[in-house]
């Protein structure tokens with residue numbers, strides 16, 4: 001790849017927000033098929049006022065990152081996994097799934113068309129990739145739209161941890177995130193719409209995030225609004241909740257592999273009860289945005305569960321997991337086959 005001139009951006013001071021880049025990809029679904037799709041400079045979408053997405057929230061999305069490795073390559077972390085997940089989300093929302101190989105192709109095209117916005121190695125910043133799909137044709141009665149758009153745009157985002165990995169305080173939410181047999185396991189916009197009131201409430205009360213218990217019994221831990229959770233036992237096992245209403249995080253799946261295959265740790269996926277939280281020695285959230293955010297404290301109806309790692313830094317195992325996975329992402333540690341997609 002020839003060297004390209006980078007955009008004039010103060011990478012280290014970028015936040016996590018929308019930044020308009022040069023090109024985005026879209027493909028329309030009409031008369032029972034997806035068209036070829038193309039890149040465009042137009043960041044606006046014009047659609048009918050009664051579009052499925054506007055009336056009944058028929059939309060799903062994905063999130064992943066591209067970044068520059070130590071040796072100067074631009075890479076994307078496991079985009080095929082996001083493609084498969086979006087395929088499943090679309091099916092659950094009665095939308096026509098976008099083919100997996102075309103998804104990966106589209107994502108690579110958009111990154112390639114916006115190379116000047118891929119932050120340089122060492123800045124801690126990255127290029128966030130947002131594929132999404134929505135019902136674009138008018139509906140009045142409650143039914144799936146007949147036409148859809150699949151679209152991918154990118155936005156440079158800053159380093160997640162600016163002042164070091166500061167542990168979070170979570171609140172066991174009074175609200176529910178995902179009903180049994182509902183849509184908790186797919187990345188549907190509607191899951192986020194209904195979480196906004198809960199997160200604004202939690203922030204107003206001084207918490208960083210909501211930790212949702214299972215909606216049926218409210219006795220087991222599930223996940224936060226936008227990240228999965230894991231715990232470390234006193235004998236260094238990684239424990240993470242098993243439930244059909246959790247969004248299957250690609251970061252979590254990758255971390256479990258790293259724990260087992262790179263760090264030789266035992267990994268257990270099982271139901272985790274609120275009553276056993278005080279027995280763990282470390283806790284962390286995981287997702288694309290931060291990879292791992294350490295958790296220092298969980299508050300359950302006024303009762304504080306404080307992890308022995310405290311409120312100043314991440315635990316030892318969490319740090320090792322973080323360093324190994326980010327090492328793989330930045331090309332410093334050999335990646336498992338198929339994890340790193342080079343954009344060339």
Ligand SMILES: *Cc1c(COP(=O)(O)O)cnc(C)c1O
Pocket residue numbers: 063187223224225226227228247248249250251252286287288289
């Ligand atoms: C996207 C998301 C995650 C994290 O998934 P990653 O693939 O690791 O980014 C976790 N929980 C919810 C509810 C999400 O929407």
